[in-house]
Amino acid sequence: MQETLSTTTRHHDNLIQIIQSYYQLTKPRIILLLLITTAGGMWIAAEGQVDPVLLLITLVSGAFASGAANTINCLYDRDIDYIMERTRHRPLPSGRVQPLHALIFAIVLTVTSFTLLTTFANLLAACLAMSGIVFYVLVYTHWLKRHSTWNIVIGGAAGAIPPLVGWAAVTGDLSWAAWVLFAIIFFWTPPHFWALAVLIRDDYAKVGVPMLPVVEGNEPTARQIFYYTLALIPVTLLLVYPLHVMGAVYAAIALLLGGIFVQKAWQLMQAPSDLQVARSVFKYSIFYLMLLCAGMALDSLPVTHQFTALLSENLQSLVSALP
Template structure:
């Protein structure tokens, strides 16, 4: 049945060919990865990132992510064909042949590695390649079909782009870069499990042991709440104690974190409500985008002035005061 369907699917023009290869890269997933890369580069350069380096690193990161997503589609084409939601993707529908998809992924990865090595450094290029390996081998091949904790461990692949951005700017990895890695790592389970709760029946139909399928909605909602609780203080580490960002970022992080907790608590109270899970999933995307926006906002001159004023006032408040100063006595 599948072979018959594959033989009947053909492209009618070059535009359709380009569209199919574009769909193979899952571009909507890539955008968020690039935002975290840019955010990391912004912090590493203290708001003074080289625009050429920024563009090349983002473009190279997009190619690396596209390569990983293409191999993911290649590996999962059997289960994609069984699900109505994914049956019409380029590989299961037969619009692209597996060998061509593999060749496409290799070319994308090669270009990404070459650009990063040439215009950034070898460390950033190796990190980008490690992201591909982690996503394809650790998540797609090893964990996705065998463990309900697949997205927890496999989520490390999605946390590598900030490391790539940091390394591209500095040529090394500091503790701040690893904190950013941890933020993405702990953000991934609430983000992806909310989606899995929406698509539980699809995953169950192809025996993919996502947490909602294996443990149910109640347990999944509890896990989402725990990871969200852990995520919020992690975001504040960029300001205290590492001083990479200031008060403006802290205010943004606290507001966004509070809203995230509200969404997670709502799901904890109504774990069977798909609408609540969908709301949390959508918010998690905006959360990460706006958090990175808060990082960029904190580096603007006006924000720096606000940070300096707050720091000055805190110093005055914390400076020891003598009794004579308190009562304004002459002795």
């Protein structure tokens, strides 16, 4: 298969098509979620007052680091991507981009990301971004993805690094709150990806990737999705207590979003082979993470602090006035 792929070349007609192909290599939809968690980490660390220049540079650097990791993933998986109908038309298996060119592209992105973070943020943030690339490529893509049903659980740590990068870029260190952000993404990842794996179970089975639905079946997978979703809720609330970096606004948002997530996971556990329910869980998991980070940003704003303090004073006055 590798020989067939290496001899298949398709030429681009113009510069725009070339840019589109390299852009697709980075898996931009995945990058967007990672950048949202990076921004969330920065926003909390800066208590709602992020330096816009630092925010922009950190997000651009994070996009480059994630793009490099995803490009290497595409390079490594081009053999199975060619077999699966869903991925056959990606730049590498389709022959639009040659493997050597993809590798050079990934190296350029990596060096640029490290240089930007070291220059405009700090060395810790840069090293964390590089550790994310190494973990995703070596631990997840090379070691776990094709060999263990734990691929998503352990490999999910790579996707949990971006909020650490954001936090370190602002503060220069890592507090307990930063590691809670890491844990939130870590527990969120299995329900998110296993719901997707249920949807494309046949594709994974065709290429021998031991995703949990392929090896254990949909029913055990749905149970695991439910358990991880349940565990996710108390983890999100650690930012409220005992760490006290988030307040009542975030707590209410986290409980509401978490409750809906649990409800959808419960529905999937009742009908583990219903692809519409699995699709609903997968799509909601994306909205969940986006809205949870938005809740962090909202709670961190000074105006929110003023509003909640005023509301608390009024409630206390009302209670004290009661006979």
